[in-house]
Amino acid sequence: MSVVVVGSVAYDGVETPHGRVERMLGGACTYIALASSYFARTKIVAVVGDDFAAEDEQLLSNHGIDLEGLERVPGKTFFWAGVYSDDMNDRTTLRTDLNVFAGFDPKLPASYRESPYLVLGNIQPSLQRSVRAQMNGLRLAGGDTMNYWIKDHRQELLETIREWDFLLINDAEARMLSDAYNLKRAAAKILEMGPHTLVIKRGEYGAILFHRDWHFIVPGYLLEEVFDPTGAGDCFAGGFIGYLAEKGFDLKQGHIDAKELSRAVIYGSVMGSFCCEKFGVERFRTLTRAEIDARFQEFRAFTEF
Template sequence: MPEVVTLGETMVLLNALNTGPLKYVTHFVRQIGGAESNFAIGVSRLGHSVGWISRVGKDEFGKYIISFIRGEGVDTSQVKEDSDAPTGVFFKERQEGGESKVYYYRKGSAASRMVPADLNPDYIAGAKFLHITGITPALSESCYETILEAIRLAKSRGVTISLDPNIRLKLWSAERAKEVIMGLVSQADIVLPGLEEGRLLVGAEEPEEIAARMLKTGAKIVVIKCGDKGAYLATETYAEFVPGYPVARVVDPIGAGDGFAAGFISGLLKGWSVTEAVKLANAVGARATQVIGDVEGLPTMEEVEIFLGQRREIER
């Protein structure tokens, strides 16, 4: 059984090759994107076993997604092919400064039809970590019920639950997102929000207060991502700000948060302290911003060590 299990939607990403509004873009590169599979690939590249649960359409895009993710060392044995619904698609619009917008075509997708019966209790029970995001419950009521069932199964077997809020306001209202995700925060052991997400969820401005309120809700570890500045780490007994690793040029920021989550869970799996795990998370997140694509920049441990100057790269 994999050490880490995650579940959620992965779509085909059509990434604009040139910058500017999509109405002027004529060429795209086909890639994949999905917060949970991004995370899973990140964990795999860092040397751990990980499984991804989902549904894809029984179509060519679905086959491509399964093939790609399996090729990255992620177990896809729990992914179901749906003959009655398509694989989701989204487009990415990029700007010169590294900013990007995404446009989803995912309503009624195969993944939005996930149900609790799709879960194998033994598969989740065999893991050390269950990683979930706030995207999946936004897809449909049955997806929300599936997340709740995954949490129930994990808790019944002592599996640690990590949550990345990953708020997507194109999928639901801020009020509904806050209601559902704070409910998940109360059941998670580890919560990994971005600073703006934390502000939306608890109504506080500073990382210290955001973390304190989430810990009071029930979380045991809260790590607030603060961009290239680093991350604020808090537990019931300890807190510190862990500096980040600024990069000279951000090429594509999407996927950095998923890389951060992968780095943090990887650090814990390696038996490191929570502080060292956050340092690894910061490095993975920074490294991920330097390559176009959601997963293409996610590094191996060797690449992390080279990025941090701990290992010399042999170029020829």
């Protein structure tokens, strides 16, 4: 089973209490795809400039990621820079240069259009809808959004997520989208907007999965040191969809396997935790599936009673 991931491939400049990196591979599409690649064949749709390094392309290739949908155009690759607070719960954006990403108009190669799983990174809702319309026979489609789209493009966003099977957002975004502070009430209102499944990401406090009349809560994985939380939420998405693709999960069949959805949330949390162990994508240069499965079992042991 294959997964198509659409979003940004970028360069990031990040400063945390553990240090500073001036330029490193990043972007939502990058993180989602790397995490997903441990579970399923993954294909990306993104745009980069002529400054995109061969070694970064090689990292993606080394993970078996299909790069047919990675478009190279003249100009510079999307660049973002930010600094994190001492507790790393807040960050301040210092610079956002969209560069070639400003003209991103995703077009799927023919070889991508029959893929059964789709993850839409944080891009304009109209582009998300356009991508979904290019695909056939989807088993599971959904993605991410952010406060900007919720606040300034609300109607466009609502029309988009109405067609989704799942939505992955953080607690602040859930409250803004639903206009409800209590997360259980917020989830109920969001599920009425169209998605069958909602995952509310809560950073170091874990995540909550909501599906119709039940929910599942998973804690955050306790790390001895968090070097860089950039991309952790996207890695969560990659682990979540990657695991479901590996298992051939099909929401359209009507029968919902609650255990598989719950395991997908745990694998999402596992992938997010590994992301935080080093700056940027560095941990994925050495990470193995055996390590991932071992941490999944740790989650199971820590939360079973």
